[in-house]
Amino acid sequence: MQPVTIIVDTEEKFSSIKFPGQKSITYQLSADGNQQWCDWFIKTSPKGYWNPLASVIGLRMKNVKCFCLCGCYNDDISTAFAIGEDCQIIADQDGYLSFFANDSDNYYNNNRGSIGWRLQC
Numbered sequence: 001m002q003p004v005t006i007i008v009d010t011e012e013k014f015s016s017i018k019f020p021g022q023k024s025i026t027y028q029l030s031a032d033g034n035q036q037w038c039d040w041f042i043k044t045s046p047k048g049y050w051n052p053l054a055s056v057i058g059l060r061m062k063n064v065k066c067f068c069l070c071g072c073y074n075d076d077i078s079t080a081f082a083i084g085e086d087c088q089i090i091a092d093q094d095g096y097l098s099f100f101a102n103d104s105d106n107y108y109n110n111n112r113g114s115i116g117w118r119l120q121c
């Protein structure tokens with residue numbers, strides 16, 4: 001399959017762009033590490049950054065950095081996994097993959113920017 005470019009907007013709790021995932025297929029996800037997005041006034045890469053306040057309030061994905069690029073199946077946060085800038089996953093279920101910047105549920109309104117990355121299987 002040709003690589004697909006997907007744009008993930010930081011304001012979306014689940015990306016509006018979905019990708020049909022298939023169980024047992026390996027997906028390579030990679031973002032250009034030079035891209036940045038912005039949490040309030042803090043610019044960061046898709047690897048995210050240590051945000052002690054957000055950790056206290058509670059991030060959607062616990063023990064994953066704030067603004068780390070994450071993915072999940074069927075907009076279900078319980079299936080979420082961290083991606084960062086580069087990740088290879090073997091899908092453990094069928095379902096639509098969607099993506100998001102890890103943040104606290106009620107603090108998406110101060111997010112700005114988007115990051116494009118490539119998905120290949």
Ligand SMILES: [Ca+2]
Pocket residue numbers: 039040103104107108109110111
């Ligand atoms: Ca935020």
